[in-house]
Amino acid sequence: MSLEIKLKRASKIYHPGEVLKGSLLVETKSDISHTGLFLNLEGLVSMQLSSKSVGIFEAFYNSVKPIPLITVNLEVQKAGKFPAGVTTIPFEFPLKAKSTRPLYDSYHGVFISVQYTLHAELRRGILNKPLLKSLEFIIEGDKVAKSAEQTPIPFTITPQSLENIREIKSVPDFKISGTLERAVCDIEQPLQGTISVDHSVKPIKSIELQLVRVETCGCAEGYAKDATEIQNIQIAEGDVMRGLAIPIHMVFPRLFTCVTTATNNFKIEFEVNIVIVLQDDHLITENFPIKLYRPVK
Numbered sequence: 116m117s118l119e120i121k122l123k124r125a126s127k128i129y130h131p132g133e134v135l136k137g138s139l140l141v142e143t144k145s146d147i148s149h150t151g152l153f154l155n156l157e158g159l160v161s162m163q164l165s166s167k168s169v170g171i172f173e174a175f176y177n178s179v180k181p182i183p184l185i186t187v188n189l190e191v192q193k194a195g196k197f198p199a200g201v202t203t204i205p206f207e208f209p210l211k212a213k214s215t216r217p218l219y220d221s222y223h224g225v226f227i228s229v230q231y232t233l234h235a236e237l238r239r240g241i242l243n244k245p246l247l248k249s250l251e252f253i254i255e256g257d258k259v260a261k262s263a264e265q266t267p268i269p270f271t272i273t274p275q276s277l278e279n280i281r282e283i284k285s286v287p288d289f290k291i292s293g294t295l296e297r298a299v300c301d302i303e304q305p306l307q308g309t310i311s312v313d314h315s316v317k318p319i320k321s322i323e324l325q326l327v328r329v330e331t332c333g334c335a336e337g338y339a340k341d342a343t344e345i346q347n348i349q350i351a352e353g354d355v356m357r358g359l360a361i362p363i364h365m366v367f368p369r370l371f372t373c374v375t376t377a378t379n380n381f382k383i384e385f386e387v388n389i390v391i392v393l394q395d396d397h398l399i400t401e402n403f404p405i406k407l408y409r410p411v412k
Contacts, residue, residue, distance in 0.1 A: 135209075145199050
């Protein structure tokens with residue numbers, strides 16, 4: 116005997132206000148009795164504290180409890196019998212938030228996740244375990260008007276521009292310049308720009324582009340903020356030609372990124388690091404906070 120959840124949309128991508136449609140498929144080799152078939156739709160923001168924050172945050176532990184966004188329970192089939200073969204039972208749910216909170220973008224982070232899941236349960240009496248099936252689908256939140264902040268961001272990295280350096284004399288002389296197309300980015304479009312090594316005393320080993328998530332959990336009394344890497348793309352290898360404009364191109368990965376979100380209980384933000392690795396394994400890093408949004412087409 117098997118239980119399956121199938122959505123009408125193969126992409127499994129939905130938007131707030133739409134209707135989620137699909138079917139439950141029950142397949143059995145012979146007639147089988149049951150005490151009910153139930154379907155539950157659940158949208159949750161789950162948060163957890165990093166190990167370094169647990170002790171500090173014991174007083175504020177309530178602030179990191181899961182936040183329900185949408186909950187719908189449905190009895191799809193009352194107690195009875197399923198005949199041998201495949202039984203298809205259609206269902207539909209309106210995707211409307213249960214409170215004043217909107218339906219946030221689906222997001223899989225390290226300390227914060229926003230997930231929307233269907234849970235089906237076929238109860239088979241006291242002596243048999245219920246048959247369970249779950250399926251996650253994706254919500255892309257409300258779209259906003261295209262941002263006017265489309266100005267390119269030029270940058271120049273030199274020993275003098277670096278922070279957190281004890282002795283500037285120990286840093287080899289170099290100059291790296293370039294441009295990022297924008298700091299306010301359409302999440303559905305790649306981040307682009309250029310970078311060039313104007314001069315460097317030490318040979319270059321690698322140039323990398325790092326996408327970082329900055330997750331903040333907590334409340335008004337205190338926050339735990341953690342930055343973790345999402346992806347690292349090598350955009351140049353070896354001692355590159357001086358003055359050559361090297362293109363920057365990075366796609367924002369689905370689920371591991373979402374629109375920049377700030378609420379009373381949590382924040383999800385993003386940054387880009389440009390990392391230059393010298394042959395002697397010295398690292399030169401420049402940080403750029405970015406804001407992600409989803410525009411109205």
